[in-house]
Amino acid sequence: MGENCxxxxxxxxxxxxxxxxxxxxxxxxxxxxxxxxIHEIQEELPLADILVINDCSEDRTGLVARxxxxxxxxxxxxxxxxxxxxxxxxxxxxxxxxxxxxxxDGDGQHLPQEVPxxxxxxxxxxxxxxxxxxxxEVESFRTTWCRRLGxxxxxxxxxxxxxxxxxxxxxxxxxxxxxxxEVLSRYxxxxxxxxxxxxxxxxxxxxxxxxxVAMRERxxxxxxxxxxxxPYYMAKVVLTILFSCxxxxx
Numbered sequence: 539m540g541e542n543c544x545x546x547x548x549x550x551x552x553x554x555x556x557x558x559x560x561x562x563x564x565x566x567x568x569x570x571x572x573x574x575x576i577h578e579i580q581e582e583l584p585l586a587d588i589l590v591i592n593d594c595s596e597d598r599t600g601l602v603a604r605x606x607x608x609x610x611x612x613x614x615x616x617x618x619x620x621x622x623x624x625x626x627x628x629x630x631x632x633x634x635x636x637x638x639x640x641x642x643d644g645d646g647q648h649l650p651q652e653v654p655x656x657x658x659x660x661x662x663x664x665x666x667x668x669x670x671x672x673x674x675e676v677e678s679f680r681t682t683w684c685r686r687l688g689x690x691x692x693x694x695x696x697x698x699x700x701x702x703x704x705x706x707x708x709x710x711x712x713x714x715x716x717x718x719x720e721v722l723s724r725y726x727x728x729x730x731x732x733x734x735x736x737x738x739x740x741x742x743x744x745x746x747x748x749x750x751v752a753m754r755e756r757x758x759x760x761x762x763x764x765x766x767x768x769p770y771y772m773a774k775v776v777l778t779i780l781f782s783c784x785x786x787x788x
Contacts, residue, residue, distance in 0.1 A: 557586055557587040558638060559585065559636065559639070559640065559657075560586065560588075560589055560636040560638070560639045560640070561583060561586045561588045561639075561640050561642050561650075561653075562589050562591065562627035562628075562631070562639050562642070563575060563579075563591065563603075564593060564620055564644060564710075565590055565591065565592055565595065565599050565603070565623075565643075565644030566593040566594070566599070566644070567595045567599060568595070568597075568644035569595070569597040569602050571644055572590065572599055572602050572644055573603075573605075573606070575643075575646050576588060576590070576603065576609055577606075578649075578650045579650045582653070583650050583653055586653075588609045589609075589611075590603040590611045591612050591623040591624070591626050592612065592613045592614065593614050593618060593620075593622070593623045594614050594615065594617040594618075599644070614626065619728055619729050620729075620730070620731065621726055621729055621730070621731040622728050624641060624722075624726065625726040627641070628714070628726065631714075631723075632716075632719050632720060632723050637715065637716060638713060638714065638715055638716075640653055640656065640714075641711065642711070643710050643711070646754070647711075647753050648710070648711040648753060649751070649754065652670060652711070652752060655750075656668045656670055656711075656712075656749060656751070657713065659747060659748075663745075664745065665715075665746060666714070666745050666746065667712055667713065667739055667744065667746050667747075668713045668746075668748065668749055669704065669707075669709050669746070669748045669749075670706075670709055670711035670749060670750075670751035670753075671704075671705050671709060671749065671750055672706050672709065672750075672751070672752075672753050673689075673705040673706050674705055674706075674748055674749065674750030688708070689705070689706060691772070692704070693707065695776070695779065696733075696737070700736075702740060704746070704748060706748065708733060709732065711753065717744055718739055718744055721739060725738060726738075727778055729774060730775050730778075733778075733779060734778045734779055734782050737779050738782050741783070
C-alpha cells in the first residue's frame with residue numbers, strides 16, 4: 539500500500555507533545571461533518587491529540603480540518619480506503635509513542651463522550667482492543683436491517699472460528715493499545731478491515747472485548763456500503779477472515 543509514500547506523509551506530520559491518547563479520524567469527502575467531529579473531540583477529550591487522515595478526498599475535507607489550531611492532518615496522495623487510512627494512523631501512533639489510539643470516523647456517527655467507556659473497558663478487562671458496540675445494553679442508532687443481518691452472521695462465524703462472541707464486528711469505533719497498534723500497523727486489510735482485524739489480533743494472542751456505546755446517524759453524505767455492494771462486501775470479508783485463520787501466527 540505504498541510504504542515509502544506513507545512514511546513520507548507520516549514524517550511530514552507534526553510530532554506529538556505529551557498526550558497519551560491519539561484520536562484518529564479517517565475521512566473521505568467529509569467536509570460537511572469534519573468540523574463537528576473535531577470540535578466534539580476537543581470538547582469531550584481535551585487531553586487527546588487529533589489526527590485527521592484525509593484519504594485523497596475530492597472535496598475540501600483536508601483544508602477544513604486544517605482551519606482548526608492544533609489538529610494534525612495527513613493528506614494521502616491516493617485513495618487507500620478505510621484500511622489504508624487507518625493503518626497510516628496506526629503507524630503514526632506507534633512512531634509518536636502514544637499509549638492508546640481511538641478510531642472516530644469522520645462521518646459523525648461516533649460520539650467522543652463515549653470514549654471514556656472504551657478506556658475504562660480496556661484497562662479493567664485488560665483488553666488490547668475494545669470495540670464500541672451498538673448492541674450491548676444501549677439504546678442507539680443500529681444501522682440498516684441488511685447490515686444487522688451481516689453483523690449477526692459474523693458473530694456466528696467468529697464463534698465457530700476463534701471461539702469469540704462479537705456483537706458488532708463492523709463497528710469502527712475502537713480503542714487500541716500499543717500491542718494491538720504494533721500488529722495492525724504492520725498487517726491490516728485494505729478493504730473493509732474491521733472484522734478481519736478481530737481474527738488477526740486473536741491469532742496473535744491478543745485480547746479483544748466489547749462495550750456498549752451509543753451512536754447516531756450521519757448528517758451528511760452516505761455510507762460506502764450500499765445494498766448493491768453488500769454481497770461483494772460479505773464475500774470479500776468472509777474470504778479475508780478465512781485466509782487470516784489459515785495463516786500462521788505473525
